[in-house]
Amino acid sequence: MTSTIVAEGLRKRFRGGAVALDDFDLTVPAGIVHGLLGPNGAGKTTAVRVLSTLLSFDAGRAEVAGADVAGDPRTVRERIALTGQDAAVDDLLSGRQNLVLFGRLQGLSPAAARARAGELLERFDLAGAASRSAKDYSGGMRRRLDLAASLIRRPAVLFLDEPTTGLDPRSRNEVWRAVRDLVSEGTTVLLTTQYLEEADQLAARISVVDAGRVVAEGTPDELKSALGADRLEVVIREADRLDDAAAVIKEVTGTVPDIDPDQRRLRVPVADRVGALTAVLHGLQDGAITVADIGVHRPTLDEAFLTLTEKVPA
Structure with missing residues (x-):
């Protein structure tokens, strides 16, 4: 070119x-x-x-x-x-x-x-x-x-x-x-x-x-x-079920999710966007854990920009 x-x-x-x-x-x-x-x-x-x-x-x-x-x-x-x-x-x-x-x-x-x-x-x-x-x-x-x-x-x-x-x-x-x-x-x-x-x-x-x-x-x-894999994010309705939801997500993805207790949100990197979302949703439903929101999110350009510029040595 x-x-x-x-x-x-x-x-x-x-x-x-x-x-x-x-x-x-x-x-x-x-x-x-x-x-x-x-x-x-x-x-x-x-x-x-x-x-x-x-x-x-x-x-x-x-x-x-x-x-x-x-x-x-x-x-x-x-x-x-x-x-x-x-x-x-x-x-x-x-x-x-x-x-x-x-x-x-x-x-x-x-x-x-x-x-x-x-x-x-x-x-x-x-x-x-x-x-x-x-x-x-x-x-x-x-x-x-x-x-x-x-x-x-x-x-x-x-x-x-x-x-x-x-x-x-x-x-x-x-x-x-x-x-x-x-x-x-x-x-x-x-x-x-x-x-x-x-x-x-x-x-x-x-x-x-x-x-x-x-x-x-x-x-x-x-x-x-360059920031890595897509992220599966789940918000559940009951704060006392966070540990149960984390166990389901770990079983499906093989990775322990990050937990934000204030937002009742769990995050985990995934390689198979559709497969992971479907499997986690089914697992949560089987465990009678009510999902308020679920989705797979790509890293944003804002996140890439901040990460790349923060890595520059002084």
Whole structure:
């Protein structure tokens, strides 16, 4: 598979000695959303600024859209777009005027800029609001307009840095739909986000970043599976039957379950999701133990994220 972004051994130290990137490696295949996850200060935004040529680096190499970041930054800039954490649109201009302005700034003729603005307004479902001032747009509309402005020149790679921070769920879903549409048309997206659900929804692959380096990488399912087996969780109605329920679960699964007496909840890892659930439920029913709730749960991306970042040595 072709790689659109490649970083090898990137290092970046700021004045005062703070290390932002420390042997940072990243490979992003073409035509996907690749998520960068990490706690505050992990190096996500620094990595984006380096890869988008906004910040120099001290060591290593990086290539974006077939061009060397350090050796040929101009070509990199011609092939990418960057949407930062804050929308860059002009509140005093209409949606259409904003896009025409961006088109002219990027070298399009007046006619070409107007034509491209019209295409993007339709594509991002903003044609009906094209004549309204951007200050009257909702948060989701402003974000979609910002995305549209980034696509004036049809970039091969789009860097999205915290694209839905502060948006309500409806607006966030609108932005997610727009990002999916971009990828379906061949754009590669590098997404930084602190919303684990966002990464789970959008990213085909995820790199977990901490202390300036990538500490884990894979699909969302692979990162979740790294925590181990699925968990069978049972809640029973009678607190005085917890020990009896634990005995049934141990007999079926061969493992002593964890018990939360306050919640009357028992948890145990299982390999056979359906078989274990069915056998435990039958065993509890045979023992006249009343079940309030039962289910099998996969580890969440939140749990994977916390576990992976907690393992990073100081």
